[in-house]
Amino acid sequence: MNDQAPAAGNGAEKFGTFKGVFTPSILTILGVIMYLRFGWVVGNAGIVGTILIVLFAHVVSFATGMSISSIATNRTTRTGGDYYMISRSLGLPMGGAIGIALFFALAFSTSLYLIGFTESFLEFFGIGNTIGMRRLVGTGANIIVAVISYISTSLALRIQYFVLLAIALSLVSLFTGTPLPDAGASAVPLWFSANSAGFETVFAVFFPAVTGFTAGVAMSGDLKDPRRSIPLGTLIAIAVGMIIYLTVPIYLGAVADGATLRNDQMIWLKLARFPVLVIAGMFAATLSSAFGSILGAPRYLQALAIDGVVPRIFAKGHGPLNEPRIGLALTFLIAEAGILIGELNLIAPLITMFFLSSYGFACLACGIQTWSRIPSFRPTFRTPAWVSFVGAVTCFGIMFKIDTLAMLAATVAMVTIFVLLQRRQMQTQPIDTWRGFFTAAVHRGILYLDSRPPDGKNWRPNVIVFGDDPGKRRAIADMAGWLFHWRGVTTYCHVIPGLLKEEAPRLRDRETQTREVIEQVAPETMVRLLVTEEPERGILDASQALGFPGMTPNTVLMEWACPRMEHAPFTELVRGLLALDHNLLFLRHHPDRSFGMRKTIDIWWGGRERNVELMLLLAHFLTSSDHWSGAQIRLCVLVDSESAARKSEERLGAIIAAARIEATPHLIIRDDRSTGEQLGAVSERTDLVLAGLGGPSEEGTDDYVARMDALLSGVGSVLLVRASSQFDYRRLLLDEE
Numbered sequence: 001m002n003d004q005a006p007a008a009g010n011g012a013e014k015f016g017t018f019k020g021v022f023t024p025s026i027l028t029i030l031g032v033i034m035y036l037r038f039g040w041v042v043g044n045a046g047i048v049g050t051i052l053i054v055l056f057a058h059v060v061s062f063a064t065g066m067s068i069s070s071i072a073t074n075r076t077t078r079t080g081g082d083y084y085m086i087s088r089s090l091g092l093p094m095g096g097a098i099g100i101a102l103f104f105a106l107a108f109s110t111s112l113y114l115i116g117f118t119e120s121f122l123e124f125f126g127i128g129n130t131i132g133m134r135r136l137v138g139t140g141a142n143i144i145v146a147v148i149s150y151i152s153t154s155l156a157l158r159i160q161y162f163v164l165l166a167i168a169l170s171l172v173s174l175f176t177g178t179p180l181p182d183a184g185a186s187a188v189p190l191w192f193s194a195n196s197a198g199f200e201t202v203f204a205v206f207f208p209a210v211t212g213f214t215a216g217v218a219m220s221g222d223l224k225d226p227r228r229s230i231p232l233g234t235l236i237a238i239a240v241g242m243i244i245y246l247t248v249p250i251y252l253g254a255v256a257d258g259a260t261l262r263n264d265q266m267i268w269l270k271l272a273r274f275p276v277l278v279i280a281g282m283f284a285a286t287l288s289s290a291f292g293s294i295l296g297a298p299r300y301l302q303a304l305a306i307d308g309v310v311p312r313i314f315a316k317g318h319g320p321l322n323e324p325r326i327g328l329a330l331t332f333l334i335a336e337a338g339i340l341i342g343e344l345n346l347i348a349p350l351i352t353m354f355f356l357s358s359y360g361f362a363c364l365a366c367g368i369q370t371w372s373r374i375p376s377f378r379p380t381f382r383t384p385a386w387v388s389f390v391g392a393v394t395c396f397g398i399m400f401k402i403d404t405l406a407m408l409a410a411t412v413a414m415v416t417i418f419v420l421l422q423r424r425q426m427q428t429q430p431i432d433t434w435r436g437f438f439t440a441a442v443h444r445g446i447l448y449l450d451s452r453p454p455d456g457k458n459w460r461p462n463v464i465v466f467g468d469d470p471g472k473r474r475a476i477a478d479m480a481g482w483l484f485h486w487r488g489v490t491t492y493c494h495v496i497p498g499l500l501k502e503e504a505p506r507l508r509d510r511e512t513q514t515r516e517v518i519e520q521v522a523p524e525t526m527v528r529l530l531v532t533e534e535p536e537r538g539i540l541d542a543s544q545a546l547g548f549p550g551m552t553p554n555t556v557l558m559e560w561a562c563p564r565m566e567h568a569p570f571t572e573l574v575r576g577l578l579a580l581d582h583n584l585l586f587l588r589h590h591p592d593r594s595f596g597m598r599k600t601i602d603i604w605w606g607g608r609e610r611n612v613e614l615m616l617l618l619a620h621f622l623t624s625s626d627h628w629s630g631a632q633i634r635l636c637v638l639v640d641s642e643s644a645a646r647k648s649e650e651r652l653g654a655i656i657a658a659a660r661i662e663a664t665p666h667l668i669i670r671d672d673r674s675t676g677e678q679l680g681a682v683s684e685r686t687d688l689v690l691a692g693l694g695g696p697s698e699e700g701t702d703d704y705v706a707r708m709d710a711l712l713s714g715v716g717s718v719l720l721v722r723a724s725s726q727f728d729y730r731r732l733l734l735d736e737e
Helices: 017-029 032-072 081-090 092-124 131-151 153-175 199-214 217-222 226-255 258-263 267-271 275-306 325-341 344-372 385-402 404-423 433-450 475-484 500-521 535-545 567-580 609-624 642-659 675-683 704-711
Strands: 462-467 489-497 526-532 555-559 583-588 600-604 632-639 664-669 688-692 718-722
Touching: 017 153, 017 199, 017 226, 017 275, 032 081, 032 092, 032 199, 032 226, 032 258, 032 267, 032 275, 032 344, 032 385, 081 092, 081 275, 081 344, 092 131, 092 199, 092 275, 092 325, 092 344, 092 404, 131 275, 131 325, 153 226, 153 267, 153 275, 199 226, 199 275, 199 344, 199 385, 226 267, 258 267, 267 275, 275 325, 344 385, 344 404, 344 433, 385 404, 462 475, 462 535, 475 489, 475 500, 475 555, 475 583, 475 609, 489 500, 489 535, 500 526, 526 535, 535 567, 567 583, 567 704, 600 609, 600 675, 609 632, 609 642, 609 688, 609 718, 632 642, 632 675, 642 664, 664 675, 675 688, 675 704
Parallel strands: 462 489, 462 555, 489 526, 555 583, 600 632, 600 688, 632 664, 688 718
Antiparallel strands: 583 718
């Protein structure tokens, strides 16, 4: 690991892999937990239990380290470490929520390490280890660490070399020491004993020991080559830390008894060949870990301030390295609050939650970008997507297992921050992670749908709505919103008659205006513009071309006898749409009555079997919307006689019952009046009539539009319905196999 760090262009010293990443990471990993709590972990979990805890914790650290390495080698990583990576991958609102959590986690980590230093200091010198003394000595240590960090980041990092040497010597002293005389009296078990602390408690106390691998990542803005240094330094630090944490419990289990390990936090001093080396390593490690945290936390805060997530005052830096001294002061105050709490076991689980949440989202960010195969995500260090996803799931699972209430509290806090930042509409540079994720998800979904035949029971409407400017003629957009709100895929196709070259300069503005109106009616509806010289030809072409394999349109909704269309071209359009075999819905909107009070719906069935089921389903869709809630549905049929009426009533009742839709059969016996006159007499005051759509005659001499208009002249707004031959009503409505 090359540590040559030439001066940057502005004269500031930049750090290499060993000094800037590996050293702060390994020193934070090998800190207070190893010296003061690892014996307690072994005494409670047993040798095998401890090894499993170490391995389980390193699933998180390795998965997160690899994920962070991938993100770091994909783009320039500036000040902010994890926060910078997450915010540029998953968006500023989510990154801001995680960044704030990371800042507090590192600030309280300073407390954790300084309390550990204080406890070892008091125990070694035989001073009473009371809460008052821990607060007093811890405050003094906090001041010293803050002052050194304030003077110079480089000075704080140089001190780490001596700390690293002290830790190495303390480990040598431990492994060359002698066993306790009564080590066999109460041997360390292989697994948790009946009177030991539970897995959740032991894991929560131990886990902060492996969180230190992000200490180097937090220094990303001060590194000469972050893309090289972060992966190399981070992963080597994690590997070295894991080897040590797997070796120490085996040794402790062989040379000490379980009771002593559980009750004596200074057990290392009794086992070591040279206790002075252990206490030197203990003091140095706890203080260096505090340095790592107190250097990292202000840099997260500075990055948050640069993006405007927190007050801009924290963005201000000092000196050639732009050191965040204002953030350092706030970190000092938060650390002091943790010291005043004075209990290591109370702070450790809190820090665990903060770190796990940030690690989980870092893994998620990498996993999504890798799985989605986003073209802009081309890291030189590649992490398989499954590794990142396993890390994310493990993080969130551990949070739930350790402390469900703490997890919920942390989640609520971060969701609150996320919502506040979202409302402020905060954005960073263009982010394509989520877009890439949904693009990949949609692509795979399309392939899945295209490879399997449609299932009638899972039928959903995929609708093309053809209409004019919805700001001027809104009825068709309203109907689309009432019928298909969140039920399927709806595309509003604004048909613009004219030449494309003439309309092109105004298309962007017209699309924006159309979207604004459509979003008021059905915010989930997509919008397309269709410029065509011949509207009927353009509609037919769009009905064939829109959509994609596996998600082709199955329903067309448009106005009856479209404006600016003559009867003959419209009739040909109907013939073409019938040939495409979509479900056809034509709205004949009454300009004066509109949709009345939206309280009554009449379905007129002429005998075509599929039509009645589709009309019943559409009526059910309408009454499920807020605008038609409580509307009464009548199923109206013309019959020739009383006996036919009785038979038809039984049949209609069976259809309604099988369809599980609330409707009332209404039988009308034919008389001397025309069908249109009887229809008008029954449904004159009905708010909406659903009627079956017959096709135009083959010879083309019939004025199809005029004939249908005459038939419907006595009623208000009408929705003409023609079911496709592909509409599998028996499986959808009647629950038949």
